[in-house]
Amino acid sequence: MSQTALKIVQIGPKQSAQRQSLTEAKVRNAKPHAQRYEINDKDVPGLALRIGTDAKVYILRSRLGTGRQAKRVQIKIGDTRTITLKQARDLARSHILDLRNGIDPRVPQTGAILTARLLDLYEQDLIARQIVRTTDMMQSLRTNLYPHRTRPIGDLSRLDLTAIIDGIEKSGRPGAADYFRKNATGFLNFAADKGHIPVSPLAGYRRPRQTRAQRLSDEQWTMTSPEQVKRFLKALNTSPDPIYQALMRLTLLTGQRRNEIAHMRWAELDRKTSLWTIPADRTKAATTHTVPLGPLSRALLKDLAKLTGAKPGKTDALIFPSARAPNTAISGWSKRIIPVRKAYGDDRLSIHGLRRTYRTGLTELGVDFDTAERMIGHKRPGLAGTYDKSTILERRLEAQRIWEDYIAALSG
Missing domain, CATH: 1.10.443.10 (Intergrase catalytic core)
Structure with missing residues (x-):
């Protein structure tokens, strides 16, 4: 082994992995050995690269809660083939913060899934059910929910949604507003049915009953002459x-x-x-x-x-x-x-x-x-x-x- 090669320590009952600053090059060049081994990261305490015989994965070791009595936990961050070192560090830091607050990232949290991710799952469901207007429906949802895409779905309130609907109507697009309302209702019912939220924030929502003047002005346009x-x-x-x-x-x-x-x-x-x-x-x-x-x-x-x-x-x-x-x-x-x-x-x-x-x-x-x-x-x-x-x-x-x-x- 050359002097520039990584020094590693095989993991045994009383051994620990070497701690050093990981880089993408070091991750890429880490080779499997007869025994599984780990390289701990200096930048994020608790994060380690585990090298097995057929895969390299990032793992995190930390405590659930604070103090010496807090339970030790180990969390798999992701495979190096699907996640970068930077992404692994960001996830590890996020998990550490959750763990200190007593939240176990391995346990699904109601409402924790991001809106953008749930929209992807909803689209997959529409495609599987062969819904004809899937493309149009998803375009309406993604366009209008774009400002909330990085928010947990559980944080999305009725006030947020009605503000979107009112904004579309005020822009002179009542048809687009009504279409978004229908699509958002279906999306949030899906979220509730799958257990991501306890109940849809649009449950029971009804548009105000139209006045006579509104009904006259909203008469459906048809050419008859x-x-x-x-x-x-x-x-x-x-x-x-x-x-x-x-x-x-x-x-x-x-x-x-x-x-x-x-x-x-x-x-x-x-x-x-x-x-x-x-x-x-x-x-x-x-x-x-x-x-x-x-x-x-x-x-x-x-x-x-x-x-x-x-x-x-x-x-x-x-x-x-x-x-x-x-x-x-x-x-x-x-x-x-x-x-x-x-x-x-x-x-x-x-x-x-x-x-x-x-x-x-x-x-x-x-x-x-x-x-x-x-x-x-x-x-x-x-x-x-x-x-x-x-x-x-x-x-x-x-x-x-x-x-x-x-x-x-x-x-x-």
Whole structure:
């Protein structure tokens, strides 16, 4: 052994490990021997690197409480393959502080898990349960809970949460506020069910009952006249984002849900049959849904393919990708819609309102109830939905042609 090599002491009944300042290089170069041995760290008393035959781990020896009568404990900090020396020292110092206060880090503490970590666990649960809107839900939660990400979940109060909701509403985004409230309720119910908190801080929370004036002002936006549709199509041109323009236009043309269109892929299109097939894992009803495409829809998608350089039918790429991440669907709805709302002159204008406009328009154009409901992917109620598996595809293709002819006449 060279003079620069580490001097080690094998751990026996009356032996102790050598104490020295650990470095990442020393940790990396520590080699296994016939017997397990340890190197104590000078910088953090009680922290040691244990070298076994197949692994190197950091451990901490300290006392639970203060005084000579305090119980001695040993805690595994982590494997050197998954944790750095700096991280091990930080964790060791944190554990020492807890131990002096009588808190055993090895015993799970109610509410001790950090909000960011619990959000990760919640996302894993949503994915395992195949929740369709997992990405949107987690974006709402992570964005709005970002200032509290390093806080223990047990410290998150109703006051903190209602302040977030009120802040979103005051910024002119009531829909986003309501969406966050729903997602936060689900997240905190998950936390309570798993035992991380005794009860959700939003348990029993209800929004104040709306006054008559509020109900009138909050009436759902739907276009019911040709003049309104013309005004919308003109306002849509004020959006500086051609991808977002195309998404809103396709929503008006097909009446499908925002999430279904935002995650639309080229491979889902069949140009021969003029059909778009939405897989079951992305529909609200959890069933595969086929959407007829008329001449305007097909032309829009063709132009979009030229704009993005995509090859329809030959790729599983997203049709409406995010500009920052091509493999991620477009998002940022609240900001993107602002110029369109201003140009149209109604702050209630929404993407879901385009879906209502589509459904209302089908009825106005004489499409029968059953066909119109199938067009927007609604489940058939009762026994009809259980026993009738017809697709009435020809009727739906005709209904789509009638609707797109109507929009084409208004676009001229």
